[in-house]
Amino acid sequence: MTNYYNGRICLNVLAGSKENAKEVYQAAEKNALVGVLSINYPTTEAAVEDMKDYMEILEGNLSVGLGAGNPKQCLVVGDIAKDIKANHFNQVFTSVAYTRANVGNNESLINCLVSPTGKPGYVKISTGPLSSQAEEPAIVSIDTAAKMCKDMGGTSLKFFPMKGLSCKEELVEVAKACAKNDLIIEPTGGIDLENFKEICEICIAAGVNKMIPHVYSSIIDSETGNTRPEDVKTLMDIVKSLV
Template identity: 65%
Template sequence: MGINYYNDRVCLNVLGGSLKNAEEIYAAAEKHVEVGVLSADYPDVASAVEDMKKYMEVLEGNLSVGLGGGNPAQWKAVGDIAKEIKAHHFNQIFSAVGYTRANVGDDTCHINALVSPSGTPGLVKISTGPLSKEAEPALIPVDTAIAMIKEMGGNSIKFFPMGGLKCKDELKAVAEACARNEFILEPTGGITMENFREIMEIILDAGVQKVIPHVYSSIIDKESGDTKTECVKELLAIVKELV
């Protein structure tokens, strides 16, 4: 089946606070969602795999295996989970895409590659791993990053952390590169109910064919830790207006 895009163009990505919450999110989004469960929330790979199997069942495979706030230290956990869990969506640092693709063992599971804003439109930072993030930043043209991600077996650019609209010019340049290269874009970081429409308009106006926007902490109920299903419904309504 794979990722269930609305109108073949947009699929939401939000966090599941619990198994019940994940099931409610899936219904609220009319299945046009990948529900995130973070590897960082588990003490080891074995316990993550055991729990994620339950999520796979209620989400019909539409589980997004997450790092945890883009935490590069979790790259190996995500890659190792891929040996057991054939989720439709994996989040990964740039340099560990190949490891994850080899472990997942097929070409159908979606794997993104985390790249960060560089401060210069048209360039992205690919040194997003636990070692490379401490080294001299590796800044390269977005088109080159996309070519490398394709070579490693990745399916999309995860542009993180955006800080909402703080790097609007950079987002536009990334979106234009994704459109040129027929590549999927996953905007992430600081996306809220207030700025979601504008961020999506920038991306869609650039001609990006497929988008997976990540809307996380801004729509999570602080007390329960669950993602608010009414917000998910509202996000889907905006998507329907735009595409």
């Protein structure tokens, strides 16, 4: 497997097909984790079989996705990890340990989905299939969430849904907690070519060593469902200007 980092920033973009996966991986100069969503498959077995091809195409730099943070996919992603030893898994807070146990290594990155609360310094950790439906959400300090993530074998905090820069003050605190606890930060939701640089700059200023910004719908062609390679190249130019 190749390294999935070129310095401090690694892109996370979606692939609409295997050919598109090749295109965007090359457009990112292999500095990307390319997402394939588990929700797009009828069964776990079908996902595993298809993802074997993506693993080869991407040299292991596959990002196994839930599908818009869908908590109902958490066990599917965890089960995929039994057979697909991808370099990256997306996971809700409550299923990180399940995924780590199933992947059976310490090398794969497993993010831990936490959500904005409107209060800087605090995040919602009740992002699982049952807990996300609770009448009273579980809101804890970001430092506590970071430490719990590490306890469970997580490597990253995925801050979602950010809605671009609408929760900038909260992002600052999440980034600071990631820096303090030696975690990767994965800002996600509403990131586009216009706000990408500022979001990365916020994380850099907070002192994070590594970040994986997710740039999805804003760079996907609505007609084909494919990520536009030219937009990935634009993002890489921004990355190079920052690192």
